[in-house]
Amino acid sequence: MGRSGPLSRRSADRGAAHDTSRGGPDHTATLLVWAPCAGGTEVQLWKLTVAGHGWPGGHVLLPEKIMGPETVTIDAALEVWRFVSRFRRADAPTPEGR
Numbered sequence: 001m002g003r004s005g006p007l008s009r010r011s012a013d014r015g016a017a018h019d020t021s022r023g024g025p026d027h028t029a030t031l032l033v034w035a036p037c038a039g040g041t042e043v044q045l046w047k048l049t050v051a052g053h054g055w056p057g058g059h060v061l062l063p064e065k066i067m068g069p070e071t072v073t074i075d076a077a078l079e080v081w082r083f084v085s086r087f088r089r090a091d092a093p094t095p096e097g098r
Contacts, residue, residue, distance in 0.1 A: 026050050029073040044083055046074060 028049045035042035046056075052068020054060035057075030060067045 027069075027071050027073045029056075029071075046076075046079065048073065 026049075030047045032045045032047060033042065034044075037043060048056060048071060050069055051071040051073070052060065052064065054067050054070055055076050056071050056073065057077065060070045064070070
């Protein structure tokens with residue numbers, strides 16, 4: 001542990017123990033979490049199956065034959081917000097102080 005760079009196999013094994021899966025038999029979304037990492041950080045990876053190249057949860061404007069199938073198994077924008085909204089810089093103003 002405590003090493004920087006790519007995740008070690010041990011970290012990957014620990015992450016697999018913290019899977020959260022969603023979806024049906026065709027479209028699935030699995031959240032893999034590696035934590036705690038160096039400095040108390042965390043790595044999260046959404047693994048999607050049967051998803052095309054569009055933004056998950058968004059509307060794909062190009063044809064499916066170009067972009068692949070649309071997926072709404074997760075809303076990527078919401079998932080990004082859920083992750084980053086947990087963190088705040090130490091010198092950031094509080095929401096009340098704006």
